[in-house]
Amino acid sequence: MHTSPVLTLPVSYSVISSQALQQELLAFYPHSGQVKVLFLYQGMHDTYLVQDTSVTYVLRIYRAGWKTFEQVEAELQVLLFLHAQGLSVSFPIADKQGIFIHRIISPEGERLAVLFSYAAGEKLSSLSPREASLFGSYMAQMHQITQGEHVSHLQRNYSVTSILDGTRQAIQTILPTYLDVYRKLEQIFEILTRQLTPIVRKELKTGICHGDPHYENIFIEPGTDKVTMFDFDFSGNGFLLYDIGSFCFYERHQKNNITSFLESYSQLLPLTSLELELVPYFTLLMRLFHLGARSKNADGIKTPLWFPDEIVAKICEIEREAQRLHIVK
Structure with a gap:
């Protein structure tokens, strides 16, 4: 043998x-x-x-x-x-x-x-409206501290241009022959840039974002309601609305949680009518950021492969949401 x-x-x-x-x-x-x-x-x-x-x-x-x-x-x-x-x-x-x-x-x-x-407190399996309210107050406190701040060398940049350019480059690399997909992406980008013009962007608060404000990244201490946040791996410089749009996507099936979060946030750091109007567009930006980041890293070499058909399906899903916002607008 x-x-x-x-x-x-x-x-x-x-x-x-x-x-x-x-x-x-x-x-x-x-x-x-x-x-x-x-x-x-x-x-x-x-x-x-x-x-x-x-x-x-x-x-x-x-x-x-x-x-x-x-x-x-x-x-x-x-x-x-x-x-x-x-x-x-x-x-x-x-x-x-x-x-x-x-x-x-x-x-x-x-x-x-x-x-x-x-982090002191207990792990959450989901959010109640009351816990979402505590989270909203916490996020407003964080943004009060980080508004106007900038830290060099942070890996993430939550500006409109950076997110769109990064996603475009990632998709072109992993789907080099999918011309129809590029057209869908460009249509999404057009809707976003038409809404988030340079003049509009000047009216928005910038600073340091957590980047991933999910209930799995906070603990709440029983009895005191003290919120502690962790996992700042995706922290970055950019528009503070990125964090709010991200939270709204994570809780998209829990409308009461979104309402509670936004109300408690606004009590500490008031959101203008323009900012409230733009939250859904920053939810789209968050989805595009994750699309680009995952496409770039899920290459089947160091991380599990994300199949092209699944990427295309995700782009179509985001396009439908972008078109819905465009029609409503």
């Missing part, structure tokens, strides 16, 4: 040992000596629970090649700024030398590790 050859192949994605992190990485941080690291879940990045007697932390190991060191540094700068302003966020923890980001050499390349404070 012939023996098959033994192959040595590169790795696209690996999981760092919890025990190795406990022994090697956590040695850089002050702790009681009873620290324990547990692999919590695997998503875009790997998340570990770090327990040290009465204190709990979260350790994130970023996917190799997802962000540069400077981009992670910018994300942490946003969190430290918000924390310093009194907003409850899961903020980065420095080691004994004051270092926030550690480099780990893995089989697929360099990965970056950051220890975060643990």
